Amino acid sequence: MKIMSDLLSQLIEKGVLQKGIWETVYLTFVSAFFSYIIGLPIGILLHVTGSDGIKPIPWLNKVLGFIVNIFRSIPFVILMVAMLPVAKFVVGTSLGNKAMIVTLIIAAAPYVARMVESSIKEVDKGVIEAAQSMGTSNFKIIWKVLIPESKPSLIVGAVISLVTILGYSAMAGTIGGGGLGTIAINYGYQRFNNDIIWVCVVLTIIIVQLIQELGMMLAHKTDKRINK
Amino acid sequence: MFYNGVQRMIELKNISKTYGKGEKAITAIKEVNITINDGEIFGIIGLSGAGKSTLVRCINFLERPTTGDVIIDGKNLGQLSTKELLEARRNIGMIFQGFNLLEQRTVLKNVCFPLEIAGVKKADAEKRARELLQLVSLAEKEKSYPSQLSGGQKQRVAIARALAANPKYLLCDEATSALDPDTTRSILELMKKINKELGITIVVITHEMSIIDSICDRVAVLDKSVVAEMGDVKTVFANPQSDIAKKLVLPEVKAAAEITEGKKVRIVFNGESSGKPVLAAIILECGAAVNILHADTKDIDGKAYGQLIIQIPFESYDRVKAYLDANSIEYSELN
Numbered sequence: 012m013k014i015m016s017d018l019l020s021q022l023i024e025k026g027v028l029q030k031g032i033w034e035t036v037y038l039t040f041v042s043a044f045f046s047y048i049i050g051l052p053i054g055i056l057l058h059v060t061g062s063d064g065i066k067p068i069p070w071l072n073k074v075l076g077f078i079v080n081i082f083r084s085i086p087f088v089i090l091m092v093a094m095l096p097v098a099k100f101v102v103g104t105s106l107g108n109k110a111m112i113v114t115l116i117i118a119a120a121p122y123v124a125r126m127v128e129s130s131i132k133e134v135d136k137g138v139i140e141a142a143q144s145m146g147t148s149n150f151k152i153i154w155k156v157l158i159p160e161s162k163p164s165l166i167v168g169a170v171i172s173l174v175t176i177l178g179y180s181a182m183a184g185t186i187g188g189g190g191l192g193t194i195a196i197n198y199g200y201q202r203f204n205n206d207i208i209w210v211c212v213v214l215t216i217i218i219v220q221l222i223q224e225l226g227m228m229l230a231h232k233t234d235k236r237i238n239k
Numbered sequence: 240m241f242y243n244g245v246q247r248m249i250e251l252k253n254i255s256k257t258y259g260k261g262e263k264a265i266t267a268i269k270e271v272n273i274t275i276n277d278g279e280i281f282g283i284i285g286l287s288g289a290g291k292s293t294l295v296r297c298i299n300f301l302e303r304p305t306t307g308d309v310i311i312d313g314k315n316l317g318q319l320s321t322k323e324l325l326e327a328r329r330n331i332g333m334i335f336q337g338f339n340l341l342e343q344r345t346v347l348k349n350v351c352f353p354l355e356i357a358g359v360k361k362a363d364a365e366k367r368a369r370e371l372l373q374l375v376s377l378a379e380k381e382k383s384y385p386s387q388l389s390g391g392q393k394q395r396v397a398i399a400r401a402l403a404a405n406p407k408y409l410l411c412d413e414a415t416s417a418l419d420p421d422t423t424r425s426i427l428e429l430m431k432k433i434n435k436e437l438g439i440t441i442v443v444i445t446h447e448m449s450i451i452d453s454i455c456d457r458v459a460v461l462d463k464s465v466v467a468e469m470g471d472v473k474t475v476f477a478n479p480q481s482d483i484a485k486k487l488v489l490p491e492v493k494a495a496a497e498i499t500e501g502k503k504v505r506i507v508f509n510g511e512s513s514g515k516p517v518l519a520a521i522i523l524e525c526g527a528a529v530n531i532l533h534a535d536t537k538d539i540d541g542k543a544y545g546q547l548i549i550q551i552p553f554e555s556y557d558r559v560k561a562y563l564d565a566n567s568i569e570y571s572e573l574n
């Protein structure tokens with residue numbers, strides 16, 4: 012009895028599976044990177060302009076919160092399809108990995124914003140007050156107090172965001188993108204090769220575990236609150 | 240002392256602070272007038288909720304008074320631009336009950352923080368920070384993180400940090416409330432040293448009379464948002480006028496009053512040498528069978544502060560009274 016189906020060994024020989032792993036990692040990390048570029052400032056703003064933030068601006072807080080909630084409440088598949096015109100506008104195509112990255116960023120940035128907001132919320136009010144008493148400007152409080160003091164929590168949030176984005180990225184196949192999800196559907200599901208599906212499942216689990224373990228290690232290592 | 244031709248001092252002019260609006264409004268402080276002079280240690284005492292924290296936070300405008308003026312060294316904080324206010328705050332250090340250190344920074348970097356904010360070069364900032372850690376006797380802890388320190392050590396770091404930018408004022412909001420008595424004493428001694436050696440004016444917020452008695456020159460007693468009594472600590476402590484001051488100064492008198500036999504006398508220690516055996520002298524020289532009803536004394540820098548409430552049999556009272564008078568020991572009869 013053969014352990015691998017012919018198709019699976021072919022996929023490995025031709026490097027399709029390897030490419031799939033790379034594409035999944037690439038989709039996830041590039042999207043996460045840009046999601047943070049957009050989501051981090053929004054998350055900070057959500058907290059800072061909130062009623063117990065350092066610069067309450069109720070209307071701005073409400074508007075931001077509303078936009079974030081709208082995007083957060085649309086299921087990813089629907090949002091992805093709806094955002095294809097935006098992808099076309101931004102990267103010139105509504106097909107493939109590039110378009111996928113755009114839709115992933117749009118879906119993940121609001122999620123990241125909430126993650127960042129909740130991490131920053133954990134910073135002790137007393138510490139902020141102490142910084143204010145030393146004549147620290149709001150900008151410097153964000154830069155030198157809020158972000159550094161919540162760093163371990165921000166890293167944990169990034170790990171959770173990465174895993175979520177990785178999950179979304181499995182749907183790239185529907186718009187002609189790549190990755191392990193696409194391989195599982197195109198070669199496994201549609202051609203009745205269960206072993207390919209399982210290989211993709213296991214590889215995904217391994218990637219998630221690696222992100223999780225390395226991220227948590229980093230979070231733990233940077234946290235100076237724990238006696239070591 | 241004069242500074243730019245202006246008398247250095249903190250003037251609180253008729254300040255009130257109301258939280259919320261309409262029916263739910265809470266007046267935390269009401270029409271407070273206090274002048275804190277250069278070089279003194281000024282105490283603000285009151286029960287929980289009296290408005291102490293609100294008042295002290297008005298001094299550096301962490302809280303904007305609803306009405307009234309805060310004038311520091313002649314500058315009206317309410318009339319400053321945001322930038323000028325931030326500058327002005329650098330002249331007023333503050334420490335807190337919860338220490339409020341940056342948990343992700345080393346001790347040294349915590350002390351550097353206000354200097355970083357003021358744009359001081361890193362090397363200079365670290366040099367200054369090390370001097371301050373020396374001052375608070377924590378030089379060997381510069382590489383530690385706050386989580387590795389005891390409460391007393393944390394408060395020392397907080398003091399070093401508050402002093403880093405060379406402020407002329409230091410505000411202390413319940414700075415020793417989370418500390419045990421020994422540590423409290425050492426922090427109070429440090430505050431006294433800072434006041435004497437660096438000439439920094441200190442405002443101490445507390446709910447404990449013994450702290451006021453130990454280190455303050457003057458005190459304001461805050462009761463339900465208003466100043467009930469203000470004056471020299473010696474005067475207020477020896478002879479409290481308002482009900483609230485009596486309550487804070489004489490916490491045990493009520494219990495003592497229920498004992499009917501004998502004369503009850505309160506002896507006040509206001510910085511006499513702590514080596515003087517007052518009680519033993521009363522017993523031995525007057526032959527009085529003295530009973531201690533309440534004792535609360537502190538030894539700060541070899542001086543005794545606090546009070547002692549004793550019960551003396553009627554037959555020996557005259558002798559004791561003569562002894563106390565002859566040795567000019569401050570006391571009052573409680574019956």
Ligand SMILES: Nc1ncnc2c1ncn2[C@@H]1O[C@H](COP(=O)(O)OP(=O)(O)OP(=O)(O)O)[C@@H](O)[C@H]1O
Nearest residue numbers: 258265267285286287288289290291292293294446
């Ligand atoms: N931000 C705020 N919003 C609404 N009410 C407040 C606020 N801060 C204080 N208060 C109210 O103002 C009053 C005085 O509070 P404050 O904290 O000044 O008292 P305190 O004397 O410092 O008490 P404690 O000894 O418990 O610290 C309290 O009734 C409190 O509930």
Ligand SMILES: [Mg+2]
Nearest residue numbers: 291292293413
């Ligand atoms: Mg308070």
